[in-house]
Amino acid sequence: MLSRSSFIKLLDVVIISPAFNQNVLPAAGFAVRFRYNEKNYMVPKPGSGYFRRKVHYPEEYTLKPIPYTNLAGRDPVTGRVVVGTLGGGIKHPLLWVDYTRSVPEGSTTLTEKVLEVFPEPTRTAHVALVGANNACRYIIATENMKSGDLITTSNELSKIAVRPKEGDAYPVGSLSINTVVCCVEAYPGSGGIFARAAGSSCTILRKIGQRVIIVNGTKKKREFSIEQTCMAVVGRVSNKEHGSTPIGSPNNLRALGYRPRSGLWQRKTGKHGRKIRRPPPTKEMMHPSLLPKKAERLHLTSEKFPYHWT
Incomplete structure (x- = not known):
């Protein structure tokens, strides 16, 4: 069985080398249990985005309410709970x-x-x-x-x-x-x-x-x-x-589609001072086609690089 340092060297050869040989695999029984954090490739994530609702837009613009599906904080691809404080509430009509x-x-x-x-x-x-x-x-x-x-x-x-x-x-x-x-x-x-x-x-x-x-x-x-x-x-x-209207009670918050939080997180009160940070620089906005091309990133998909090797 390969040691951890030997496997990392083999991982560099498999990913960085242009001649990728899928037959070169680690010894049986070794599972990848860590994420390799480098700038030129990344491990794919289950999904990201808006986890409150998925809107089904029609082909043409309409004034009628648009049907949608409440995700309740779940990922639309995997179905796993991503945001635990979303869900429930009154279902209102959504306008385009x-x-x-x-x-x-x-x-x-x-x-x-x-x-x-x-x-x-x-x-x-x-x-x-x-x-x-x-x-x-x-x-x-x-x-x-x-x-x-x-x-x-x-x-x-x-x-x-x-x-x-x-x-x-x-x-x-x-x-x-x-x-x-x-x-x-x-x-x-x-x-x-x-x-x-x-x-x-x-x-x-x-x-x-x-x-x-x-x-x-x-x-x-x-x-x-x-x-x-x-x-x-x-x-x-x-x-x-x-922004200045009070919600009133936890029941009203549930009606808005928010579930109870753990109660462990508390906002900073500024009792011990605050950090003075300089304002961020001006961000230049332009069309995505005019943005400079990013360096090509290799994705570790299940076809070319499975998570678990046996």
Whole structure:
């Protein structure tokens, strides 16, 4: 039987060598019980992502509620419990919210009328039903949006800063500095990525060349560099009282889909001071196809490199 050091040397030969011979296996009865932590390859994980629900989106956009499956903290692939504090709760209808503020082809502006603003239980922010040209959709409502308002969407990049009203959508390059925006795109065409939760917002900090620096409204004050053609909605997201509204009782927390925790974790009170950290550097956002290619990583799959060898 191979020793541990001999097996690690054999593991390096099997993984790094281009001429991989599957017939070269360790002695019988030896099982791999550790994960090899290196930068150029990794052991595959059972799955990761959103473990609350799995939404079954139809092929075409619809105003009807979308069916979904509650995962209750389980991995959708393996079925194992990943997050033990999720599950149960009241099953509410889920609406398809359009995060993309775009205009039809051949035009530069689009004017829509707000038909209704109402809360949606599956989201923290309120949702607005808007319509134009015999077509309706759901969007994230801003703080002071109400029924009967007319909102404008324009994808024209102007040299002089525009004077928009709340709820309008413009490229960030057309807005002036210190403008409060929400539902900001990370790159053109991605749809709203930043500031979509209740009461959240971003502020246009400065402009450098063809890029715009925005800062989020949270305590971390993260800075992001985006292209000047990225769309953003003027104003702050609705339902700003969501974060300060008390839940009331543990029963209400169960109705929201949260299970009891262990009670061992406690938030830091700052009694013994706090660490002073410098703010993180500005993160440059761009389309995934324009990102620099990462180094090729070898995955230890069951076909080429099984977990247990016998």
